[in-house]
Amino acid sequence: MDLDLTELGIGDGIWEVVATTRSRDGVPNAAPLGLRCREGDLSILVFEPSRTLENILDTGRIGVNILQDPLIFVKSVVGDLDNSYYTDFKGFPVINGAEAWIILEAKLMERGEAYLFTLVPLSARRNFKAAHPVNRGFNAIIEALILATRYSIMDESERDGILRCIEHMEEIVRKCGGDREHEAMAILKGYLHRIQELEDILQ
Template identity: 30%
Template sequence: MIHETIVTTAACDGRPHIAPMGARYEGDHVILSPFRPSTTLDNIVASRAAVLNFTTDVRVFAGCVTHCMTDWPTLAASCVASVRLAESLAHAELELDELRDDAERPVLRMKCVYRENHAPFAGFNRAQSAVVEGAILVSRLFMLPADKVDREMAYLQIAIDKTAGDNERTAWGWLVAAVARHRASLESSGGHTATAAVHH
C-alpha cells in the first residue's frame, strides 16, 4: 500500500524542500523511492533525515507539482536535521537506515524516530482526494495521452463541483491551468516537446 504524503527535507544550508511523495510502511520503517534527479534524495543522503507530513491542505500537493506555490511555512523538526510543515495534522520524523542505490530510482529505508499530532482529522473529503489524483496526473503529463488526462480530469471534476471548499477549488484551478499550459507548449512546438518530470 502506498500513502500519498508530503516529504520535507533540508539542504546543508538549512534551506527547506517540500515534495509530494508516496510512502510505504514496513513496521517502524518508511520506504521512499524518489526518481532521479531528486532534491529530496540529495537532501536525505546529505542529512540522513526527512519528515513525513500528513495534511488535508491539498494546495500543498497541487502547488508543488504545478510550481504555483512551493514556499509553504516550515518549522524545525524536533529530533532530526530537517524541517516539517508548520500547518499539518501530524508529522513523523525519519532517519536514514539503509540506501539501496539505483541509477533511476533508489530505495530509502527510513526509521521513524519521532511522531507528533497537531490537529484532529475531520474526515475524508472527495474533493481533497480528487486534487491528489489530479496532482498525480499533472506530474505525469509528459507520459500520458491527452485523452486519458481529459477523461480522468472530467471525472474528478464531479467531486470538486460537489464537495470542494475554497482550498480545494484553488488547488484544482492550479491543476487545470497546468494542463492548459502543457497543451499550449505542445502546440507551440508542433507537438514534439517533452515536459520535464517533477523533481521530488
C-alpha cells in the same frame, strides 16, 4: 522510538504525503512522496535527479507531513512554497498546519533507477485529534464505485470504456491499497460480475 503508526492513520499500503528535507546549508524543500508501509516497516522510493534525493543523501533525514490540502501538494511540485509554509519541529523543517509530522532517519538500501530508503522514526507529533493520510488505493475504490453504479444505465458502446477505467483503478488499488481496499475491490468486481450475468440471462 516506538511509534504506533495506526495513531497517525497509517496502515499497510502506499500513503501520499508531503516530504520535507533540508540542505546542508539549512534551506528547506518540500515534495510529494509515496510513503510505503508493510507490516509496520516504512520505506520510500526516490528518483533522481531531485532536490529531495540530494538532501536525503546529504543529511540522512526526512520529514513526513500528513495533510490533505491539495494546494500544498501542488505548490510543493511547482516550487511555490516559501518560508511561510514551514515551521520547525525538533530542529527540522515541517509544513505548517499538517495533521501530523514524523521525522525519520533514512537509510539507503538500494541504488538504481530509483533509490530505496528504509525509514526509522526519530520523532512524531499528531497536531489534531486524528490524522488522515491520503491513500490512492482508497481514492481509486471511490472512483471505481462511481463508475460501477453507472454501468447498468450506460449504452453498450460506453460500457467497455467504464470497464477499462475500473481495471485501471484496480491496478492502483493493487499497488497502493491495504487489505481493506483489496477486499473492497474484490466485492465491487463481484457486484459487476453479477450484473453482467443477470443481463446475459435477460437477453
